[in-house]
Amino acid sequence: MTSTLASPDLRRRLEGIQLPDPLGFGTLMAPVMAIAHYRDGAWEDVRLDALDPLSLAPHTQALHYGQAIFEGMKAYRNLGTDLPGTALLFRPHEHARRFNRSATRLGMPELDEDVYVATLERLVSTLDALVPERQGQSLYLRPTMFGATAHLSVVPSTEYCFVVLATPSDAFFTAPISAWIERxxxxAGPGGTGNVKAAGNYAASFAAAAPLAKLGFQQLLWLDAVHHTHIEEFTAMNVFVRRGDTILTPPLSDTILAGITRDSLLRLAGSLGLSMVEKPVDVAELVDAIASGEDVEVFGCGTGAVVAPVELIGDETGLRLPLPPFPVATRLRRHMLDLQHGVLPAPAGWQRPVPTR
Structure with a gap:
């Protein structure tokens, strides 16, 4: 399985495209995508193609049984002094490995890791004009795989479609957020798919999230499914809590996604003089600490959001607790963006320049 380059016709589709201001998220889809099919037990070559509708039979298995996964990634404009102006991928091999973990969990074929990364490089190189110039903005990449067999049998598909979409975007959150404790x-439950990026994980949050905007909140803060006593993660982010000099994040389990940004923060903590500990966080203790005026920060982190400080926490009991200033979250967000944009040197293998074609 290899990746083929874009044709001149596809490159012409990019001519004259103007980036909107603000970018938003998913507002402008790049007119070129990467696509490949798995048939007869093997992947066909990845090709770059026009962003056109896919032809799917109404009885395509993914539509009925949810055999679908995705990744969220970004290409950043290099704002540093080393190869300035190029595009940078951040930890793409880690995203490839997580994509394959998701595939394995849902009974889907893995993709060769090097082909996955090469596909991203070729797509980003073709779409270089759509990589924004401002820090915090990016060309958001959405690798997706779904079961494509047209059959209603309740078994894994024998055919699959792999697609990578791209959209120039702002970060999910550009200001502090408000979080609703979902009680x-x-x-996700033990033994389920909460630790992978299965499409259905996100659909399962929609009903709970429906009233949030009316209530003045933006993100759900999920609790463990068994006792509803410990925080686990936000809908689209991992969660960290700082109490005094210690920063806590729930340990990974089969109900918590292994976030790439989460892992990055844990690995960077020592060099930044921060103490980060993987430890369960009791929601009642957290609420009491905030209410008592303790020095507490809560923030989320993820590819889309980078680092998002929380300024208000509430729940269905009428709780509305404002949080004090968030100096550590602000510092971590700035540091992560400097790494992702090449302003600061990153650990070996984290910054991957995209060759210009």
Whole structure:
């Protein structure tokens, strides 16, 4: 399985495209995508193609049984002094490995890691004009795989489609957010798919999230499914809590996604003089600490959001607790963006320049 380059016709589709201001998220889809099919037990070559509708039979298995996964990644404009102006991928091999973990969990074929990364490089190189110039903005990449067999049997597909989409975007959150403690619904249960990026994980959050905007909140903060006593993660981010000099994040389990940004922060903590500990966080203790005026920060982190400080926490009991200033979250966000944009040197293998074609 290899990746083929874009044709001159595809490159012409990019001529004259103007980036909107603000970019938003998913507002402008790049007119070129990468696509490959798995048939007869093997992957066909990846090709770059026009972003056109896919032809799917109504009885395509993914539509009925949810055999679908995705990744969220970004290409950043290099704002540093080493190869300035190029595009940078951040930890693409880690995203490839997580994509394959998701595939394995849902009974899907893996993709060769090097082909996965080469596909991203070729797509980003073709779409270089759509990589924004400002820090915090990016060309967001959405690798996706779904079961494509047209059959209603309740078994894994024998055919699959792999697609990579791209959209110039702002970060999910450009200002501090408000979080709603979800005490009724559960995001993921032990032994389920909460630790992979299965498409259905996100659909399961929609009903709980529906009233949030009306209530003045933006993100759900999920609790464990068994006892509803410990925080696990936000809908689209991992969660960190700082109490005094210690920063806590729930340990990974089969109900918590292994976030690439989460892992990056844990690995960087020592060099930044921070103490980060993987430890369960009791929601009642957290609420009491905030209410008592303790020095507490809560923030989320993820590819889309980078680092997002929380300024307000509430729940269905009428709780509305404002949080004090968030100096550590602000510092971590700035540091992560400097790494992702090449302003600061990153650990070996984290910054991957995209060759210009």
């Amino acid at each position: 009724r619904f559960s995001r």
